[in-house]
Amino acid sequence: MTDYMKLSAAAVKEAQKVGADYADARTNLLQTESFGLHNGALENASMGEECGLGLRVLVDGAWGYAATVGTDKSALHEVATRAVNAARALSGARTEPITLSPDDVVSGEYRTPVQEDPFAMSAADKVAFLQEADKGLQGEDCVVARDVNLGNRRERQWFAASNGAEQYQELVRCGAGVSATAAKNGVVERRSFPASFGGDYRAAGFEHVRSMDLVSHARQVRDEAVQLTTAPICEAGTRDLLLMGNQLMLQIHESVGHPNELDRVFGHEVDLAGASFATTDKLGEYQYGSDIVNLVADSTVEGGLDTRGWDDDGVASGRWHVVKDGIFNGYHTSREWAKRIGESTSRSCNRSEGWYNPPIIRITNLSLMPGTWTLDDMIADTEDGVLCDTVKMWSIDQRRLNFQFTTEIGWEIKDGKKGRMVRKPTYQGNTPDFWRSCDAICNESHWQLWGVPNCGKGNPMQVAEMSHGCSPARFRNQSFVV
Amino acid sequence: MALTKNYGLGSESLLDAATELVERAYAQDSIHEAEATVSLTVNSFVRFADTGPTQSAERAKVDVHLRVRREEDGQLYEASATGQSLEEVAMDKLIEQASSIAAISPALETPLELGGHVEVCTGTCDAETLTHGPREKAAAIKRALAAAQAVGASPAGLFDTTGRAVALANTKGRLVRNETSRASFALTVTGPSEGGLGGSGWAETIRSKVGELDIDGTIATAIDKAAIGQERGAVEPGEYTVILEPAAVSSLLLFASYYGFGAKEVAEKSSFLCDRIGTKAFADKLTIHDNWDHPMYQTCSFDGEGSPKRVVPLVDAGVLQNPVTDRRFAVLGGGTADESTGHGEVQPSGDGPSAGCLCVDAGTTSSADLIAGVEHGLLITQFHYTNLIDPREMMLTGMTRNGLFLIENGRIVKPLKNLRFTESLLRAMKRVTDVGSELDISGALFDGEVITPALRIDGFRFTSATDF
Known part of the structure; x- marks a missing residue:
């Protein structure tokens, strides 16, 4: 020893x-x-x-x-x-x-x-x-x-x-x-x-x-x-939204990961970080996304920032579906919280920032499973859309429903072709409507893990790390704002 | 804790430790200048929710930062290392780490001298705040739980007390130290009306001394804001006259603190101050200073370089003033390094200076009269998850939270479901038409706090709504 x-x-x-x-x-x-x-x-x-x-x-x-x-x-x-x-x-x-x-x-x-x-x-x-x-x-x-x-x-x-x-x-x-x-x-x-x-x-x-x-x-x-600096600002209106992985990963984080933390669902984080719309009555029934949406939490995946042997309860890492075929399927839990939803074992999500902080439920590595499309085919299949790349700004309400994101860069897609560059593409939406509008996910060759090294939660706030894997995906009829 | 037994919270002993570290570093042949910052934080907190206390911590930590420079052929090479121990072995390891990086660093292109001797206020850490423990906090929490439960609502909150001492020493003779304390009690109350998730109210009290917290007033305000049992109306997104209470003002102005009022952002052309310094970009009624020494809440008297913090006018009757500086940006601005306004980070750092103690001057209109003066508008308690879309125009977006009310003919008529705003801070501050007479201190989701009264703003823009 x-x-x-x-x-x-x-x-x-x-x-x-x-x-x-x-x-x-x-x-x-x-x-x-x-x-x-x-x-x-x-x-x-x-x-x-x-x-x-x-x-x-x-x-x-x-x-x-x-x-x-x-x-x-x-x-x-x-x-x-x-x-x-x-x-x-x-x-x-x-x-x-x-x-x-x-x-x-x-x-x-x-x-x-x-x-x-x-x-x-x-x-x-x-x-x-x-x-x-x-x-x-x-x-x-x-x-x-x-x-x-x-x-x-x-x-x-x-x-x-x-x-x-x-x-x-x-x-x-x-x-x-x-x-x-x-x-x-x-x-x-x-x-x-x-x-x-x-x-x-x-x-x-x-x-x-x-x-x-x-x-x-x-x-x-x-x-x-x-x-x-000379590109036009992305125009307001309703168009298809194509997200590259390094933007989609934040969408997963904010609109699936955080609302899935069980302590938040029960109002124990409401004093700062907020609550959750994903209440326990929805578990196993709620149409979180379209039927091609599969979101898997996995603290064993290779390369994940939250890949480890055990959480800070000492419970072994694991893998489970948070959303399966579009249906809300499971929560992030700890030894203290598992029984609140009738589960006998924890999902191993209790983590702290170093020795200075007591552990709280944190999102683990949470990924959107790959689909069948190539990026080229997805663009070619889009009549009127914007391809958005790289996180610039994000904001989401205290129940994780109403969100607004801006990316660093976008490209208009007209009649299946990637066109002119636009700046400040900003889209606003509602979590379940957004995930239900997902009709195309690129295949495994496009899939990549993206690290979030700076996730804040708790009060006093603690920082934790996790990864989100995804490939580019398309979301129909999203609202772009200026 | 053993830690406090060994060192106490006294900043004098931390200054001794910082001085010892600098002397040990300077004794190395490879180090020609050194600067050490040592801080001690002692914190006690209890979180609570509907089931009572949910989490607590009694904790203490030391943070040690060493900046070293080596000189060779007239060139200076710089690096730093951080640790958490003041033992001799740890100090020597820190020196070795910093020295090893300085050995391979590129030469500084525009080296500045380290700051020399200055006098600063040493501050006071309130003894009651420092020793305030879980038992004392539990008594206040029980009152909050009882009050919330009496109206059928769920409480959640935080009671936090912190003492902090910091000292900085360097080879140019700068020896500064300071002590502060901070206490806060915050309560969010959620009504039962919408599955336990809607109808919430919030209030917070922050002071330098725990004995000055208004806990019972905070509990009453949070419950009042939750408007338990009242049906929430809805309004369409659009432009409204708003009364922003201090917490809502704070979450907007903090972005000017993070991204606008610093000299680096101005130099790199990303600040809203660019091309606007000396112009009346805000309303006449607005005067804003950066003031570390405000009587409501005192912060550390010196910055990360040990420079005394100055009280800096940032907005004078609506006219934008020069940004805050550190030693580097004081020089780049045409002055000397010692003319720094005292807003620098611990060096070396890629972050520029920032105005971290914004204080908005109070006006003369009482809170009641602010509301009474609105024919049709909204009263906003707090914003949630405000974030920056465009730094030059200070375009922000965020949600209302914990108390949004409709005002008709000078009276609050009903609570409302929440709205998202997308609005430029510049545009909003230009449309301030009245300023409240009562100051309060509050923060937001991210770091920092602002001392401000409530503001009335005309034509504030909301872009979408929620159903809660």
């Missing part, structure tokens, strides 16, 4: 000694590094390391949580006492005791499969890699901001629970991206590759970043940013 696992196990024992009915402890060691070039200058070059322990206890039917930085064993008694005292102080205000589903919580180890360890590569090589990508962004005077980013994270977690289970996980996440912002005549437009807001991330090694071919895509990004 490592010293860190001993620390977690000792924290659990200490908690039991001072009165915990149940306890689990997580010692986390997080290594991060990030590099960022802005207009060719290295504006961000940083390594980080944090380590701490979070102890969760259940006493008299109430949760308590205490966390401390570092690995000082002498702090454990105070940490345990604080957690237990908090639970005792709060239990009197509970209307019903919290109980846990009887999931198997067993010992084991899990490591992200990595071909090229990003932390083994020299910082000099990483900076040189970014500089090479930046070359592709250069050469246009009206490009006022060139950004190239790279980030790596390695999170090690030693989890121990009061049933004796011990789990070790080592999760590696790696990603990069380029973007160019052009300004001309008062118009400012940005293009990004492979995704906006820092790039695309995956549970993988540096091989993921190498596979992106940032240099040649940087040129395309630069040129499109410049072209966008």
Whole structure:
């Protein structure tokens, strides 16, 4: 047993000694590094390391949580006492005791499969890699901001629970991206590759970043940013909407993932993040999408940012349909929440941001299963539409129904042909109407996992990571607004 | 926690630690300048919902940031590293990490000197806020639960208390430290009328000291906003005169804070200030400052570079003023680095300066008179998930939430189902026709808080509706 696992196990024992009915402890060691070039200058070059322990206890039917930085064993008694005292102080205000589903919580180890360890590569090589990508962004005077980013994270977690289970996980996440912002005549437009807001991330090694071919895509990004400054604004009206994967993934995230979190459904997130229209009376019956829509949650899929051995309840990862053949089929749950819908086992979705935060239900990797179309055929089959690419802006209501999204770029489709570029394509809709209008999904050769490294939920807010796989898809008769 | 036993929340001991880290770094042959920032955060929170307390945490953390520079052949090379420990071994590891990146970094194109000696206010962390625990929070939560249940509604909320100390030291003799505290209690009440999902109300109280929170007033306001038992009407999307309460104003103005009032956005031509500085782009009635030292809520007295935060006029009777700066953008703006307005990030950073403490001057019209002055319009409590479509025009979209009401002939006549707005902040701020006399502080879904009164805006644009 490592010293860190001993620390977690000792924290659990200490908690039991001072009165915990149940306890689990997580010692986390997080290594991060990030590099960022802005207009060719290295504006961000940083390594980080944090380590701490979070102890969760259940006493008299109430949760308590205490966390401390570092690995000082002498702090454990105070940490345990604080957690237990908090639970005792709060239990009197509970209307019903919290109980846990009887999931198997067993010992084991899990490591992200990595071909090229990003932390083994020299910082000099990483900076040189970014500089090479930046070359592709250069050469246009009206490009006022060139950004190239790279980030790596390695999170090690030693989890121990009061049933004796011990789990070790080592999760590696790696990603990069380029973007160019052009300004001309008062118009400012940005293009990004492979995704906006820092790039695309995956549970993988540096091989993921190498596979992106940032240099040649940087040129395309630069040129499109410049072209966008003189492109017309996408007109308002009703047309077919064709979404590329790096926009569709956010649609999955916001209009399927979040409304599917069971704590949100029961109003426990309503104070900040909001509630959900996907109430329990709809489970198993509700027409969430058209019958070609299959959305699968999977915390075992290769490369997913939430692919791991277990969640922070210690429950093993799994795979299930959230929407099956268009019908609403299942929720994201935890040991605390599974019984609320009559399920005896958790879906393994309870996760926290590091040692500092207690776990809450989070979206896991959630993907739209591929269809049968090629992108070319889907375009050729569209009479009047807009092909939209890359997240620019998103907003969705507190029940996850009314949404409005803007993408970085669009192209008009007229009579089966991809036509002129348009800027700021903005569409507004309603979640079930949107998914029910899906009549074409591209095939597996177009399918790709897209990482969301910055999902916020909870209050105080926590950040979690997950991936959404999809291929381009078509949604009939959507409303474009200006 | 053991952490607080070792270091206390005293910023003096953090300054000692930052100084030690700088001295250890500077002792390395490869490091010629160094700057260290050390912060300690002690937090206690309890979340609650219909079943009572649902989650809590008692926690503390240290964050350590080291910025180093090496000099070679007249060129400066810079990098940073972050950690969470003040032990000697950890400090040495941090120095080694930062130094190793500085060794391979490209030379700084326009190096600035680190900031030298300055005097700043050290602030105060309220002792009661720092020691406020779950037992004290449970008492307030029980009152909220009882009040909500008495009207047949479901409560959800957060009671949070935080103490924070921060210190910065560097090799140019800058030694600054500060202590602050923050307490907040927020309650959302959801009525039973629409399957438990519609008819909600919200209120929040935020202050530097927990003893100054108006908890019972917040509970009463949230319940009142939920308009339990009242049927919700519907209005068509379109343009309306609106009274935006402070939380709604806050969620709009925060985007000017994130993307507009900073000098980097101006330099890179993405700010709404571009080509508008010195022009009357907002209504006459609007005067806005960035003010870290507002009596309602005090924030840290210095920025990420240790520069004293100045109170900066951003909008003067509707006329847009110059953006806030950090040391780099103070120089790029034609001044000296020491003329920074004190709005920089911890360096090195790709983020430019930002105005994080927006304060809108109060007007003279009471809340009741604001409503009384509207013939046909909407009262808006809060916006949800506001986001930015276009930074130059500050085009925003978002949803109303937790209390939308129809005003007819100066009276609130009924609660309404929610609407989505799509509106330019510039256009909206130009159409402000009245300013409330009562200030409040509130935030939104993303980071930040604004101190503002309610505003009356004519012709505010809504683009779609919901059925709840």
